Amino acid sequence: MSACGMSKPAVAMAVFLPMLAAAAANEHQVLVPRVVVVTAFPPELARWKARLPLDDELPFPGGAGLQSLAWNGSLQVLAMVTGMSSKNASLSVTALGYDPRFDLTAATWLLAGIAGVDPMFGTVGGVAWMQRLVDGTVAKYLNEKDMPQDWETGWIPTNRDRPYGLPPQSPGARAGSVKLLAPSLVQWAHSITQFLKLPDLEEFQRVRRHYAPCCAAAAQAPSVEMGDLLATDVFWTGPTQASWARNWTSYWLPAGGDVWDRKGVFAMSAMEDFATAEAIDALHRSGRSRGLEALLVLRAASNFVQPWPGHSTGASMDFFLEPACEAAFLVGSEVVQKLVPAGAPRSSQAIDIDV
Numbered sequence: 001m002s003a004c005g006m007s008k009p010a011v012a013m014a015v016f017l018p019m020l021a022a023a024a025a026n027e028h029q030v031l032v033p034r035v036v037v038v039t040a041f042p043p044e045l046a047r048w049k050a051r052l053p054l055d056d057e058l059p060f061p062g063g064a065g066l067q068s069l070a071w072n073g074s075l076q077v078l079a080m081v082t083g084m085s086s087k088n089a090s091l092s093v094t095a096l097g098y099d100p101r102f103d104l105t106a107a108t109w110l111l112a113g114i115a116g117v118d119p120m121f122g123t124v125g126g127v128a129w130m131q132r133l134v135d136g137t138v139a140k141y142l143n144e145k146d147m148p149q150d151w152e153t154g155w156i157p158t159n160r161d162r163p164y165g166l167p168p169q170s171p172g173a174r175a176g177s178v179k180l181l182a183p184s185l186v187q188w189a190h191s192i193t194q195f196l197k198l199p200d201l202e203e204f205q206r207v208r209r210h211y212a213p214c215c216a217a218a219a220q221a222p223s224v225e226m227g228d229l230l231a232t233d234v235f236w237t238g239p240t241q242a243s244w245a246r247n248w249t250s251y252w253l254p255a256g257g258d259v260w261d262r263k264g265v266f267a268m269s270a271m272e273d274f275a276t277a278e279a280i281d282a283l284h285r286s287g288r289s290r291g292l293e294a295l296l297v298l299r300a301a302s303n304f305v306q307p308w309p310g311h312s313t314g315a316s317m318d319f320f321l322e323p324a325c326e327a328a329f330l331v332g333s334e335v336v337q338k339l340v341p342a343g344a345p346r347s348s349q350a351i352d353i354d355v
């Protein structure tokens with residue numbers, strides 16, 4: 001007996017019982033998001049927090065973004081900052097998936113961020129719902145100075161000996177380099193947003209005018225499109241690498257190769273998309289997510305991936321960070337409002353362009 005008259009087991013129980021009670025209370029508090037908004041860095045998150053709004057901050061030390069999660073319990077919408085790059089995206093999404101505070105099995109994922117756009121595809125301030133994600137990072141590489149003279153590029157598929165090497169990649173090999181998003185979900189998101197009028201700023205018009213001689217799509221006003229994304233961890237730019245991006249995308253996405261049933265068209269370039277999809281796929285295998293069936297990828301063009309004709313590649317490129325974040329929020333939030341519980345209050349759609 002100890003001096004205070006309590007036996008050892010009694011002391012242990014006295015300490016243990018409140019812990020059990022706390023654990024039981026936490027179980028009741030498991031949050032069940034309907035939508036998880038995935039962003040890579042704080043500017044992409046800001047409008048979701050301020051205007052959906054997502055007022056509750058939940059600490060998230062296990063993520064690489066070093067930012068709190070943003071949550072709205074009545075809308076059941078959660079938003080995260082993964083940190084830039086593929087590794088930060090996959091580790092942050094995985095950390096969220098195994099976080100005991102959340103049950104993500106009902107969630108639709110919306111990756112919403114900025115990207116570089118191919119002027120052959122679209123224009124700055126425009127957005128695209130992605131149909132397929134192609135990995136552009138895992139490859140063999142020979143420096144241009146070391147490669148055979150008749151090659152157009154030093155980037156080679158890992159299982160081939162020359163660029164775009166034949167025979168065409170088998171479906172099994174493609175599965176490692178291509179993520180297919182679900183046509184019904186992507187087409188639905190596009191159908192309810194395609195007529196939205198996107199902000200068309202004077203700065204966009206000033207830049208896109210220069211592209212008219214080469215690229216009709218770049219010279220149009222911003223719009224809501226669908227396309228294929230190439231994910232790399234390199235901020236590349238310039239006409240040669242853009243040509244590679246088009247070729248690499250169509251190489252991995254041959255006509256008739258998948259449910260989307262058309263040859264790949266490189267639309268936009270970004271970092272986190274393939275890795276995010278990979279992590280969501282793995283969460284699906286472990287029963288923690290609905291998987292790619294429930295993934296939407298929306299990219300808004302902040303810049304072109306190549307300069308206009310006659311403009312040098314080394315020169316600084318126009319970069320419209322805030323306007324692209326605005327376009328991603330305007331289009332993405334329209335879809336999120338349709339995914340949240342019926343009867344949830346609708347946030348004001350007031351357009352407040354902060355540029």
Ligand SMILES: *[C@@H]1O[C@H](CO)[C@@H](O)[C@H](O)[C@H]1NC(C)=O
Nearest residue numbers: 052053054055056072345347
């Ligand atoms: C959740 O969203 C609703 C509707 O926009 C809003 O009225 C409410 O203040 C938000 N709550 C939090 C905690 O963000």
Ligand SMILES: *[C@@H]1O[C@H](CO)[C@@H](O)[C@H](O)[C@H]1NC(C)=O
Nearest residue numbers: 063064065066083084085088
């Ligand atoms: C990835 O996350 C780490 C940890 O937060 C950070 O230091 C790093 O800068 C991030 N990488 C990029 C490319 O932002």
Ligand SMILES: *[C@@H]1O[C@H](CO)[C@@H](O)[C@H](O)[C@H]1NC(C)=O
Nearest residue numbers: 152153163240241243244247
């Ligand atoms: C892309 O393909 C076209 C057509 O085959 C070719 O002319 C061009 O050099 C290729 N570009 C690169 C960088 O591989």
